[in-house]
Amino acid sequence: MPAEIQSLATHDAPRESRRTSPPLPEPRGTLSRLVVDTLRGGGSPGPLSLDTHDADPYGDDLQLALYLLYELHYQGFDGVREDLEWDPELLGLRRALEGRFLGALRANCRSTDSAEHALAELLVEPVGYSRTSVGHHLQRDGELWQLREYAAARSLYHLKEADPHAWVIPRLHGRAKAGMVAVEFDEFGAGRPEEIHAQLYADLMEDLALETAYGYYLDAAPAEVLATVNLMSLLGLHRSLRGALIGHFAAVEVTSSPGSRRLAKAMRRCGAGQAAERFYDEHVEADAVHEQVVRRDVIGGLLASEPGLESDVVFGIEATGFLEDRLGARLLSAWRDERSALRTPLEAAA
Amino acid sequence: MPNAPEPAQTAREQRPRRVTIDPEGPLLVEGPVEVVGDDGRVIASRRFTAAICTCRRSRTYPWCDTSHRRRVRRDENAPPDAEPETGTDARTTTRTGKDHDQDSEGEESTDAR
Numbered sequence: 001m002p003a004e005i006q007s008l009a010t011h012d013a014p015r016e017s018r019r020t021s022p023p024l025p026e027p028r029g030t031l032s033r034l035v036v037d038t039l040r041g042g043g044s045p046g047p048l049s050l051d052t053h054d055a056d057p058y059g060d061d062l063q064l065a066l067y068l069l070y071e072l073h074y075q076g077f078d079g080v081r082e083d084l085e086w087d088p089e090l091l092g093l094r095r096a097l098e099g100r101f102l103g104a105l106r107a108n109c110r111s112t113d114s115a116e117h118a119l120a121e122l123l124v125e126p127v128g129y130s131r132t133s134v135g136h137h138l139q140r141d142g143e144l145w146q147l148r149e150y151a152a153a154r155s156l157y158h159l160k161e162a163d164p165h166a167w168v169i170p171r172l173h174g175r176a177k178a179g180m181v182a183v184e185f186d187e188f189g190a191g192r193p194e195e196i197h198a199q200l201y202a203d204l205m206e207d208l209a210l211e212t213a214y215g216y217y218l219d220a221a222p223a224e225v226l227a228t229v230n231l232m233s234l235l236g237l238h239r240s241l242r243g244a245l246i247g248h249f250a251a252v253e254v255t256s257s258p259g260s261r262r263l264a265k266a267m268r269r270c271g272a273g274q275a276a277e278r279f280y281d282e283h284v285e286a287d288a289v290h291e292q293v294v295r296r297d298v299i300g301g302l303l304a305s306e307p308g309l310e311s312d313v314v315f316g317i318e319a320t321g322f323l324e325d326r327l328g329a330r331l332l333s334a335w336r337d338e339r340s341a342l343r344t345p346l347e348a349a350a
Numbered sequence: 351m352p353n354a355p356e357p358a359q360t361a362r363e364q365r366p367r368r369v370t371i372d373p374e375g376p377l378l379v380e381g382p383v384e385v386v387g388d389d390g391r392v393i394a395s396r397r398f399t400a401a402i403c404t405c406r407r408s409r410t411y412p413w414c415d416t417s418h419r420r421r422v423r424r425d426e427n428a429p430p431d432a433e434p435e436t437g438t439d440a441r442t443t444t445r446t447g448k449d450h451d452q453d454s455e456g457e458e459s460t461d462a463r
Contacts, residue, residue, distance in 0.1 A: 125416075127423045182398045190396065257416040261409070281410075288414040289401045292378055296370075 017159050017202045021078045022215030024068070029061025031097070035068045035090070039080045044089040052096045057104035058326070062097055063226035067218070069094040070233035074160055075214055098234055105231075109318035115247070115299060115310050118317040122254045134328045135262035137335070144270045146335050148208045148349065149342055151276075152217040153225045153331075157232070158201035159214050162187035164232035165249050171242045172298075174305060179297030180246075183253070183290045200279045207273030209349035220342040224327040231323055235316060243309030246302055247316025250294045256287035376401035376414035385412045 024040060027033035031050060038044050055062040071077065072085040084090060112118050130136045138147060162184055172180055189195035202212040211217070235245035264280035267273075303310055334341035370378035382396045393412060401414035408415045 124420045124422045127421050186398060190398070258419070261415060284415050285410055285413045286397070288376065288416050289378070289397060289399050291416070292370075292372070292375065292401055293399060 017198070017212045017214045018075055020213065021076045021080075022213065022218060024077045024080065025064065025218045027061075028064045029055075029059075031055055031061045031065040032068065035065045035093070038090065039068065039072075039077060039084060042081055043084055043087055046089075048089045048093045050093070050096075052100055055097075055100060057100045058223060058227055060223040060226075062100060063223040063230060066094065066097045066101060066230050066234075067226045069097070070230060070237070071215070073233070073237065074163060077215075101227075101230065102234065105319045105322065106315065109315055109322050111318060112314060113311060115303065115313045115317070118247070118314045119250065119254060119295060119299075122251060122317070122321075125258055132325070132328060132332070133262075134331050135259045135266075137332055138266035139262040139269070142266045142270065144208075144272065144349075145346075146331075147266060147270055147272060147276075148210060148346055149335075149340060150331065151205055151208050152210055152346060153221055153327075153342065155201065155205060155210070155217050156215070156221055156225055157229045159198050159212075161197040161201060163198075164229075164236035165245065167236035168242050168245045168249075171239045172302065175301030176246070176298050176305070177301075179293045179301060180249075183293055183298070186286055186290065197279075197282075200275070200282060203275035204267075204272075204279040207276040210346070217342075220344045220346070222330060222341070222343055224323070224330045228320075228323045228327055231319060241312065241316075243302065243306070243312030244316035244319070246294075246298055246309075247313035247318075248320045249316075250291075250299055250313075251317040251320040253287050253290040253294045257284050257291060260284045260287065375404075375418060377404055378402075387412065 024036050027036045031052065034048065034050055038048065052062070068077075069090060072080075072082075072090075076082055076085070126133070126136075129140060134150070138150065142150075165180075165187075166184055169177065169180060169184070185191075187197050189197070189199070193199065205212045231248065232245075235241045235248055260280040260283035264277055264284060267276040267280060299313060303313065331341045340346075367380045369380075372378070379400050379402055381398050381400045382394065383400045383402075384392050384394045385400075385402065386392050395413065403411050403414045403417075405418040407417040409417065
Protein backbone atom coordinates (compact mmCIF):
# COMPACT_ATOMS: atom_id res chain seq x y z
CA MET A 1 0.00 0.00 0.00
CA PRO A 2 1.53 3.39 -0.92
CA ALA A 3 2.45 5.48 2.11
CA GLU A 4 -0.10 8.22 1.46
CA ILE A 5 -2.96 5.72 1.17
CA GLN A 6 -1.81 3.99 4.32
CA SER A 7 -1.61 7.18 6.31
CA LEU A 8 -5.12 8.11 5.22
CA ALA A 9 -6.34 4.65 6.23
CA THR A 10 -4.84 5.04 9.69
CA HIS A 11 -6.20 8.55 9.97
CA ASP A 12 -9.72 7.29 9.28
CA ALA A 13 -9.53 4.33 11.62
CA PRO A 14 -11.40 5.59 14.69
CA ARG A 15 -15.17 5.39 14.80
CA GLU A 16 -15.78 4.27 11.22
CA SER A 17 -19.21 2.82 11.79
CA ARG A 18 -19.36 1.10 8.39
CA ARG A 19 -16.13 -0.84 8.64
CA THR A 20 -18.19 -3.98 9.32
CA SER A 21 -21.64 -5.22 8.35
CA PRO A 22 -24.18 -5.91 11.10
CA PRO A 23 -25.46 -9.38 12.01
CA LEU A 24 -28.89 -10.42 10.74
CA PRO A 25 -31.60 -9.32 13.19
CA GLU A 26 -34.25 -11.42 14.93
CA PRO A 27 -37.30 -12.03 12.70
CA ARG A 28 -40.61 -10.44 13.71
CA GLY A 29 -43.03 -12.76 11.86
CA THR A 30 -43.36 -15.07 8.88
CA LEU A 31 -42.26 -12.59 6.21
CA SER A 32 -39.13 -11.41 7.98
CA ARG A 33 -38.32 -15.01 9.02
CA LEU A 34 -38.46 -16.08 5.38
CA VAL A 35 -36.09 -13.27 4.40
CA VAL A 36 -33.68 -13.92 7.28
CA ASP A 37 -33.61 -17.68 6.54
CA THR A 38 -33.11 -17.11 2.81
CA LEU A 39 -30.27 -14.65 3.39
CA ARG A 40 -28.62 -16.93 5.92
CA GLY A 41 -28.98 -19.93 3.60
CA GLY A 42 -27.26 -18.17 0.71
CA GLY A 43 -30.35 -17.74 -1.44
CA SER A 44 -33.58 -19.48 -2.30
CA PRO A 45 -33.57 -23.05 -3.64
CA GLY A 46 -36.89 -22.38 -5.39
CA PRO A 47 -39.49 -19.69 -5.89
CA LEU A 48 -40.26 -17.67 -2.77
CA SER A 49 -44.01 -17.73 -2.51
CA LEU A 50 -45.71 -16.16 0.43
CA ASP A 51 -49.03 -14.46 0.65
CA THR A 52 -48.38 -10.83 1.51
CA HIS A 53 -51.97 -9.66 1.13
CA ASP A 54 -52.90 -9.92 4.78
CA ALA A 55 -49.70 -8.42 6.12
CA ASP A 56 -50.03 -5.09 7.93
CA PRO A 57 -48.26 -2.69 5.55
CA TYR A 58 -46.89 -0.67 8.49
CA GLY A 59 -46.34 -3.60 10.84
CA ASP A 60 -43.09 -4.92 12.28
CA ASP A 61 -42.97 -8.05 10.15
CA LEU A 62 -43.42 -6.46 6.72
CA GLN A 63 -41.32 -3.43 7.54
CA LEU A 64 -38.42 -5.55 8.80
CA ALA A 65 -38.60 -7.88 5.78
CA LEU A 66 -38.48 -4.86 3.48
CA TYR A 67 -35.70 -3.24 5.50
CA LEU A 68 -33.55 -6.37 5.19
CA LEU A 69 -34.05 -6.55 1.44
CA TYR A 70 -33.20 -2.86 1.02
CA GLU A 71 -30.16 -3.09 3.26
CA LEU A 72 -28.58 -5.46 0.72
CA HIS A 73 -28.16 -2.36 -1.47
CA TYR A 74 -26.27 -0.43 1.25
CA GLN A 75 -24.08 -2.35 3.68
CA GLY A 76 -25.43 -5.92 3.61
CA PHE A 77 -25.20 -8.25 6.60
CA ASP A 78 -22.41 -10.21 8.16
CA GLY A 79 -22.17 -13.65 6.57
CA VAL A 80 -24.68 -12.85 3.80
CA ARG A 81 -23.57 -13.22 0.18
CA GLU A 82 -23.21 -9.81 -1.43
CA ASP A 83 -24.64 -10.93 -4.77
CA LEU A 84 -28.01 -11.70 -3.15
CA GLU A 85 -28.63 -7.99 -3.74
CA TRP A 86 -29.71 -9.00 -7.25
CA ASP A 87 -31.27 -12.40 -6.52
CA PRO A 88 -34.44 -12.57 -8.66
CA GLU A 89 -36.44 -14.45 -6.03
CA LEU A 90 -35.62 -11.90 -3.32
CA LEU A 91 -36.32 -9.04 -5.75
CA GLY A 92 -39.69 -10.62 -6.54
CA LEU A 93 -40.56 -10.81 -2.85
CA ARG A 94 -39.40 -7.21 -2.39
CA ARG A 95 -41.71 -6.15 -5.21
CA ALA A 96 -44.70 -7.72 -3.45
CA LEU A 97 -43.83 -6.08 -0.12
CA GLU A 98 -43.25 -2.72 -1.79
CA GLY A 99 -46.65 -3.02 -3.43
CA ARG A 100 -48.33 -3.38 -0.03
CA PHE A 101 -46.37 -0.49 1.49
CA LEU A 102 -46.72 1.87 -1.46
CA GLY A 103 -50.41 1.07 -1.88
CA ALA A 104 -51.11 1.88 1.76
CA LEU A 105 -49.15 5.13 1.58
CA ARG A 106 -50.96 6.25 -1.56
CA ALA A 107 -54.29 5.54 0.13
CA ASN A 108 -53.26 7.50 3.24
CA CYS A 109 -51.82 10.56 1.49
CA ARG A 110 -54.23 12.41 -0.79
CA SER A 111 -54.87 15.96 0.20
CA THR A 112 -53.51 18.43 -2.32
CA ASP A 113 -52.38 18.48 -5.96
CA SER A 114 -50.02 21.40 -5.70
CA ALA A 115 -46.38 21.08 -4.67
CA GLU A 116 -46.42 24.74 -3.66
CA HIS A 117 -49.32 24.16 -1.27
CA ALA A 118 -47.77 21.02 0.14
CA LEU A 119 -44.52 22.89 0.81
CA ALA A 120 -46.30 25.96 2.16
CA GLU A 121 -47.69 23.82 4.97
CA LEU A 122 -44.14 22.99 5.98
CA LEU A 123 -42.89 26.55 5.68
CA VAL A 124 -44.80 27.85 8.69
CA GLU A 125 -43.75 27.33 12.26
CA PRO A 126 -46.21 26.75 15.08
CA VAL A 127 -46.38 29.40 17.78
CA GLY A 128 -45.36 28.10 21.17
CA TYR A 129 -45.30 24.50 22.24
CA SER A 130 -46.66 21.83 19.94
CA ARG A 131 -47.88 18.75 21.82
CA THR A 132 -47.49 16.50 18.82
CA SER A 133 -43.88 17.45 18.02
CA VAL A 134 -41.04 15.27 19.25
CA GLY A 135 -38.64 18.19 18.84
CA HIS A 136 -40.81 20.50 20.96
CA HIS A 137 -41.06 17.82 23.63
CA LEU A 138 -37.34 17.12 23.71
CA GLN A 139 -36.45 20.80 23.75
CA ARG A 140 -38.69 21.64 26.70
CA ASP A 141 -39.09 18.44 28.70
CA GLY A 142 -36.78 15.85 27.16
CA GLU A 143 -34.61 13.76 29.45
CA LEU A 144 -31.25 12.31 28.58
CA TRP A 145 -32.59 8.75 28.31
CA GLN A 146 -35.15 9.99 25.77
CA LEU A 147 -32.45 11.76 23.75
CA ARG A 148 -30.49 8.50 23.74
CA GLU A 149 -33.53 6.55 22.52
CA TYR A 150 -34.20 9.16 19.86
CA ALA A 151 -30.58 9.03 18.67
CA ALA A 152 -30.52 5.22 18.63
CA ALA A 153 -33.75 5.10 16.63
CA ARG A 154 -32.60 7.71 14.12
CA SER A 155 -29.21 6.04 13.69
CA LEU A 156 -30.77 3.62 11.20
CA TYR A 157 -30.96 6.55 8.83
CA HIS A 158 -28.32 9.01 10.01
CA LEU A 159 -25.44 6.51 9.80
CA LYS A 160 -26.22 6.42 6.08
CA GLU A 161 -27.42 10.00 5.88
CA ALA A 162 -28.15 11.18 2.32
CA ASP A 163 -27.25 7.79 0.80
CA PRO A 164 -30.79 6.85 -0.30
CA HIS A 165 -31.09 10.20 -2.06
CA ALA A 166 -27.91 9.75 -4.07
CA TRP A 167 -29.70 7.13 -6.18
CA VAL A 168 -31.85 9.81 -7.78
CA ILE A 169 -28.90 11.68 -9.27
CA PRO A 170 -28.63 9.72 -12.57
CA ARG A 171 -32.36 10.23 -13.07
CA LEU A 172 -32.11 14.01 -12.98
CA HIS A 173 -30.60 16.49 -15.40
CA GLY A 174 -29.93 20.19 -15.75
CA ARG A 175 -30.90 22.51 -12.89
CA ALA A 176 -32.40 19.75 -10.74
CA LYS A 177 -29.25 17.65 -11.02
CA ALA A 178 -26.85 20.51 -10.30
CA GLY A 179 -28.86 21.50 -7.21
CA MET A 180 -29.21 17.95 -5.94
CA VAL A 181 -25.52 17.20 -6.33
CA ALA A 182 -24.53 20.42 -4.56
CA VAL A 183 -26.68 19.53 -1.55
CA GLU A 184 -25.46 15.93 -1.50
CA PHE A 185 -21.83 17.16 -1.69
CA ASP A 186 -22.50 19.14 1.49
CA GLU A 187 -24.13 16.12 3.16
CA PHE A 188 -21.07 14.05 2.31
CA GLY A 189 -18.67 16.47 3.99
CA ALA A 190 -17.76 18.66 0.98
CA GLY A 191 -14.62 16.60 0.41
CA ARG A 192 -13.68 16.06 4.08
CA PRO A 193 -14.40 12.64 5.58
CA GLU A 194 -14.54 13.95 9.14
CA GLU A 195 -17.41 16.23 8.11
CA ILE A 196 -19.60 13.64 6.41
CA HIS A 197 -22.92 14.02 8.17
CA ALA A 198 -23.04 10.29 8.92
CA GLN A 199 -19.69 10.73 10.71
CA LEU A 200 -20.96 13.76 12.66
CA TYR A 201 -23.83 11.52 13.73
CA ALA A 202 -21.47 8.77 14.89
CA ASP A 203 -19.70 11.46 16.96
CA LEU A 204 -23.06 12.47 18.44
CA MET A 205 -23.76 8.84 19.33
CA GLU A 206 -20.40 8.61 21.12
CA ASP A 207 -21.34 11.64 23.21
CA LEU A 208 -24.54 9.85 24.19
CA ALA A 209 -22.65 6.64 25.06
CA LEU A 210 -24.33 4.74 22.22
CA GLU A 211 -22.82 2.01 20.07
CA THR A 212 -21.80 3.58 16.74
CA ALA A 213 -21.56 0.37 14.69
CA TYR A 214 -23.78 0.49 11.61
CA GLY A 215 -27.11 -1.27 12.12
CA TYR A 216 -26.49 -1.96 15.82
CA TYR A 217 -29.94 -0.73 16.86
CA LEU A 218 -31.93 -2.55 14.19
CA ASP A 219 -33.42 -5.06 16.64
CA ALA A 220 -34.40 -2.21 18.98
CA ALA A 221 -36.06 -0.12 16.27
CA PRO A 222 -39.86 -0.30 16.09
CA ALA A 223 -41.75 -0.58 12.80
CA GLU A 224 -42.43 3.17 12.80
CA VAL A 225 -38.68 3.84 12.54
CA LEU A 226 -38.15 1.19 9.87
CA ALA A 227 -40.97 2.67 7.79
CA THR A 228 -39.33 6.11 7.64
CA VAL A 229 -36.10 4.57 6.34
CA ASN A 230 -37.88 2.14 4.01
CA LEU A 231 -39.68 5.07 2.41
CA MET A 232 -36.35 6.62 1.39
CA SER A 233 -35.03 3.35 0.00
CA LEU A 234 -38.26 2.68 -1.87
CA LEU A 235 -38.29 6.12 -3.48
CA GLY A 236 -34.55 6.13 -4.11
CA LEU A 237 -34.37 2.75 -5.81
CA HIS A 238 -37.21 3.30 -8.29
CA ARG A 239 -36.72 5.70 -11.16
CA SER A 240 -40.51 5.78 -11.56
CA LEU A 241 -40.70 7.34 -8.08
CA ARG A 242 -38.07 10.05 -8.67
CA GLY A 243 -40.61 12.83 -8.22
CA ALA A 244 -41.64 11.38 -4.87
CA LEU A 245 -38.00 11.04 -3.81
CA ILE A 246 -37.47 14.73 -4.52
CA GLY A 247 -40.64 15.62 -2.62
CA HIS A 248 -39.48 13.51 0.32
CA PHE A 249 -36.04 15.13 0.26
CA ALA A 250 -37.57 18.61 0.17
CA ALA A 251 -39.83 17.77 3.12
CA VAL A 252 -36.83 16.64 5.15
CA GLU A 253 -34.73 19.69 4.28
CA VAL A 254 -37.52 22.22 4.80
CA THR A 255 -38.42 20.91 8.26
CA SER A 256 -34.87 20.19 9.37
CA SER A 257 -33.54 23.63 10.22
CA PRO A 258 -36.08 24.62 12.91
CA GLY A 259 -36.31 21.00 14.05
CA SER A 260 -32.55 20.80 14.44
CA ARG A 261 -32.53 24.01 16.47
CA ARG A 262 -34.93 22.42 18.95
CA LEU A 263 -32.81 19.29 19.16
CA ALA A 264 -29.61 21.30 19.57
CA LYS A 265 -31.26 23.06 22.50
CA ALA A 266 -32.36 19.74 23.95
CA MET A 267 -28.79 18.41 23.69
CA ARG A 268 -27.42 21.55 25.34
CA ARG A 269 -30.00 21.51 28.11
CA CYS A 270 -29.25 17.85 28.93
CA GLY A 271 -25.48 18.32 28.71
CA ALA A 272 -25.17 15.68 26.00
CA GLY A 273 -21.82 16.94 24.77
CA GLN A 274 -20.19 19.09 22.10
CA ALA A 275 -20.44 16.62 19.22
CA ALA A 276 -24.12 16.02 19.99
CA GLU A 277 -24.76 19.76 19.87
CA ARG A 278 -22.64 20.18 16.78
CA PHE A 279 -24.59 17.67 14.70
CA TYR A 280 -27.79 19.66 15.12
CA ASP A 281 -26.13 23.10 15.03
CA GLU A 282 -24.62 22.16 11.67
CA HIS A 283 -28.05 21.14 10.39
CA VAL A 284 -29.65 24.44 11.44
CA GLU A 285 -27.30 26.33 9.15
CA ALA A 286 -26.78 23.74 6.41
CA ASP A 287 -30.44 22.94 5.94
CA ALA A 288 -31.45 26.60 5.80
CA VAL A 289 -29.33 26.62 2.61
CA HIS A 290 -30.37 23.17 1.39
CA GLU A 291 -34.04 24.04 1.73
CA GLN A 292 -33.61 27.02 -0.62
CA VAL A 293 -31.66 25.02 -3.20
CA VAL A 294 -34.04 22.06 -3.08
CA ARG A 295 -37.14 24.21 -3.50
CA ARG A 296 -35.76 26.52 -6.19
CA ASP A 297 -33.47 24.36 -8.23
CA VAL A 298 -34.31 20.74 -7.53
CA ILE A 299 -38.11 20.89 -7.42
CA GLY A 300 -38.22 23.94 -9.71
CA GLY A 301 -35.90 22.32 -12.24
CA LEU A 302 -37.59 18.94 -12.10
CA LEU A 303 -41.11 20.31 -12.58
CA ALA A 304 -40.00 22.69 -15.33
CA SER A 305 -38.77 19.74 -17.36
CA GLU A 306 -41.25 17.12 -16.15
CA PRO A 307 -44.44 18.91 -15.03
CA GLY A 308 -46.29 15.60 -14.96
CA LEU A 309 -44.34 14.66 -11.82
CA GLU A 310 -45.99 17.26 -9.61
CA SER A 311 -48.44 14.82 -8.00
CA ASP A 312 -45.53 12.50 -7.22
CA VAL A 313 -43.60 15.35 -5.59
CA VAL A 314 -46.67 16.04 -3.44
CA PHE A 315 -46.96 12.34 -2.61
CA GLY A 316 -43.34 12.27 -1.42
CA ILE A 317 -43.92 15.30 0.81
CA GLU A 318 -47.12 13.89 2.29
CA ALA A 319 -45.86 10.34 2.77
CA THR A 320 -42.87 11.72 4.67
CA GLY A 321 -45.11 13.74 6.98
CA PHE A 322 -47.48 10.81 7.46
CA LEU A 323 -44.74 8.39 8.52
CA GLU A 324 -42.96 10.99 10.66
CA ASP A 325 -46.22 11.68 12.49
CA ARG A 326 -46.68 7.97 13.18
CA LEU A 327 -43.15 7.75 14.55
CA GLY A 328 -43.66 10.89 16.64
CA ALA A 329 -46.88 9.47 18.13
CA ARG A 330 -45.09 6.23 19.06
CA LEU A 331 -42.19 8.04 20.74
CA LEU A 332 -44.31 10.59 22.62
CA SER A 333 -46.94 8.14 23.89
CA ALA A 334 -44.23 5.88 25.32
CA TRP A 335 -42.21 8.72 26.83
CA ARG A 336 -45.24 10.38 28.41
CA ASP A 337 -45.84 7.07 30.20
CA GLU A 338 -42.17 6.96 31.23
CA ARG A 339 -41.75 3.87 29.04
CA SER A 340 -39.09 3.01 26.50
CA ALA A 341 -40.24 3.71 22.94
CA LEU A 342 -37.87 1.08 21.59
CA ARG A 343 -38.53 -2.64 21.27
CA THR A 344 -35.78 -3.33 23.75
CA PRO A 345 -34.66 -0.62 26.17
CA LEU A 346 -31.08 0.64 25.84
CA GLU A 347 -28.39 -0.42 28.25
CA ALA A 348 -27.83 2.38 30.77
CA ALA A 349 -25.11 4.85 29.82
CA ALA A 350 -21.78 3.94 31.37
CA MET B 351 -12.98 12.43 -16.67
CA PRO B 352 -11.27 14.63 -19.33
CA ASN B 353 -7.73 15.51 -18.41
CA ALA B 354 -8.03 19.27 -18.30
CA PRO B 355 -8.26 20.45 -14.71
CA GLU B 356 -6.55 23.76 -15.31
CA PRO B 357 -8.89 25.46 -17.79
CA ALA B 358 -11.90 24.28 -15.78
CA GLN B 359 -10.45 25.73 -12.61
CA THR B 360 -9.69 29.03 -14.28
CA ALA B 361 -13.20 29.22 -15.65
CA ARG B 362 -14.60 28.68 -12.19
CA GLU B 363 -12.40 31.35 -10.67
CA GLN B 364 -13.38 33.86 -13.35
CA ARG B 365 -17.06 33.07 -13.18
CA PRO B 366 -18.95 35.92 -11.50
CA ARG B 367 -20.24 34.95 -8.09
CA ARG B 368 -23.99 34.57 -8.19
CA VAL B 369 -26.21 36.20 -5.58
CA THR B 370 -29.88 35.25 -5.52
CA ILE B 371 -32.42 37.62 -4.03
CA ASP B 372 -35.61 36.45 -2.39
CA PRO B 373 -37.73 39.24 -0.90
CA GLU B 374 -39.13 36.84 1.68
CA GLY B 375 -36.03 34.85 2.52
CA PRO B 376 -32.26 34.99 2.85
CA LEU B 377 -29.77 36.25 0.32
CA LEU B 378 -28.16 33.26 -1.38
CA VAL B 379 -24.47 33.83 -2.15
CA GLU B 380 -22.18 31.32 -3.83
CA GLY B 381 -19.49 30.29 -1.37
CA PRO B 382 -16.97 30.39 0.06
CA VAL B 383 -17.76 33.80 1.57
CA GLU B 384 -16.60 36.05 4.37
CA VAL B 385 -19.09 38.31 6.05
CA VAL B 386 -17.87 41.37 7.93
CA GLY B 387 -20.12 42.51 10.76
CA ASP B 388 -20.49 46.16 11.75
CA ASP B 389 -18.20 45.43 14.71
CA GLY B 390 -15.51 44.37 12.23
CA ARG B 391 -15.79 40.69 13.07
CA VAL B 392 -15.25 38.41 10.08
CA ILE B 393 -17.22 35.19 9.80
CA ALA B 394 -16.46 32.73 7.01
CA SER B 395 -18.52 30.00 5.38
CA ARG B 396 -16.98 27.37 3.13
CA ARG B 397 -20.37 26.03 2.08
CA PHE B 398 -21.16 25.87 -1.67
CA THR B 399 -23.85 28.47 -1.08
CA ALA B 400 -24.37 30.60 1.99
CA ALA B 401 -27.83 31.83 3.01
CA ILE B 402 -27.37 35.26 4.53
CA CYS B 403 -30.05 36.44 6.92
CA THR B 404 -31.93 39.55 5.79
CA CYS B 405 -34.74 39.55 8.36
CA ARG B 406 -32.19 40.13 11.17
CA ARG B 407 -33.94 37.58 13.35
CA SER B 408 -31.52 34.72 12.93
CA ARG B 409 -29.94 33.31 16.05
CA THR B 410 -27.02 32.20 13.93
CA TYR B 411 -26.58 35.61 12.33
CA PRO B 412 -25.30 36.37 9.69
CA TRP B 413 -26.44 32.95 8.47
CA CYS B 414 -30.12 32.20 7.92
CA ASP B 415 -31.71 29.83 10.44
CA THR B 416 -35.23 30.04 8.90
CA SER B 417 -36.41 32.46 11.60
CA HIS B 418 -38.02 34.53 8.82
CA ARG B 419 -40.75 31.92 8.50
CA ARG B 420 -44.33 32.80 9.14
CA ARG B 421 -45.46 31.62 12.54
CA VAL B 422 -49.00 30.38 13.02
CA ARG B 423 -51.04 29.32 15.96
CA ARG B 424 -52.43 25.93 15.10
CA ASP B 425 -55.63 24.81 16.68
CA GLU B 426 -55.98 21.06 16.94
CA ASN B 427 -57.87 20.66 13.67
CA ALA B 428 -57.34 23.99 12.04
CA PRO B 429 -56.22 24.00 8.42
CA PRO B 430 -52.48 24.58 8.16
CA ASP B 431 -52.94 27.88 6.37
CA ALA B 432 -55.00 29.33 9.19
CA GLU B 433 -54.77 33.05 9.76
CA PRO B 434 -51.65 33.89 11.69
CA GLU B 435 -52.21 35.58 15.00
CA THR B 436 -51.39 39.26 15.09
CA GLY B 437 -47.75 39.75 15.81
CA THR B 438 -46.76 36.16 15.11
CA ASP B 439 -46.09 36.67 11.46
CA ALA B 440 -42.35 36.76 11.06
CA ARG B 441 -42.58 39.30 8.27
CA THR B 442 -44.50 41.88 10.26
CA THR B 443 -43.34 41.40 13.81
CA THR B 444 -40.72 43.73 15.21
CA ARG B 445 -39.36 41.32 17.77
CA THR B 446 -35.72 40.43 17.63
CA GLY B 447 -34.67 36.89 17.04
CA LYS B 448 -33.89 36.20 20.66
CA ASP B 449 -37.33 36.06 22.08
CA HIS B 450 -39.66 34.27 19.78
CA ASP B 451 -39.42 30.82 21.21
CA GLN B 452 -41.34 30.45 24.40
CA ASP B 453 -38.30 29.25 26.27
CA SER B 454 -35.52 31.01 24.46
CA GLU B 455 -32.64 31.67 26.79
CA GLY B 456 -30.72 33.82 24.33
CA GLU B 457 -27.44 32.52 25.65
CA GLU B 458 -26.91 30.27 22.70
CA SER B 459 -27.24 33.11 20.24
CA THR B 460 -24.30 33.73 18.00
CA ASP B 461 -25.77 36.97 16.85
CA ALA B 462 -22.87 39.03 15.60
CA ARG B 463 -24.54 42.40 15.91
